[in-house]
Amino acid sequence: GENVEQHPSTLSVQEGDSAVIKCTYSDSASNYFPWYKQELGKRPQLIIDIRSNVGEKKDQRIAVTLNKTAKHFSLHITETQPEDSAVYFCAASSDGQNFVFGPGTRLSVLP
């Protein structure tokens, strides 16, 4: 089955700097890769996603890149703000039905 790894497990950046979180997956059939943000005590919320036929996708300060050959994808947050502090989860799916999530990255944006 699919296995998703995520690095780093914790990340601290100064406000205004960029943050990058990387994920790798094992199943070459995976073709959909969402990213979720989970604030303390709250539900995971979809922030961006990418399909296998696209190499990069941007939404304001957030971007995701995908390298299908290497089976890895990354989340990039630019001009970080304190409200970006949360746990971020990547996920992979080969059919859009059942997502396999990474273990999460705790991002702290320091003022």
Next chain:
Amino acid sequence: DTGVSQNPRHKITKRGQNVTFRCDPISEHNRLYWYRQTLGQGPEFLTYFQNEAQLEKSRLLSDRFSAERPKGSFSTLEIQRTEQGDSAMYLCASSQFFGRGYTFGSGTRLTVV
């Protein structure tokens, strides 16, 4: 109906008791998923419904766990003879289209004492 609703938000139960959780998905979403999340981990897939049909169950879903979605709308997840290892956040999610991200509910936090 503005989101996925889960009840109760918190449940404390004694070991060996049965518990049941309810999930009301977004009304036009025909896909419904149950996940379990323990502290410091990502959500782990439990089971998935398309309309009333349960299409997939994880190995994590032991015979003490059962899920239903009898009319293709709300779903229930029952855990029989609860164990301390069942303590977790149980998340429900729904989606409308194939290959789209889920909308998660706020979850039910189960504590087995």
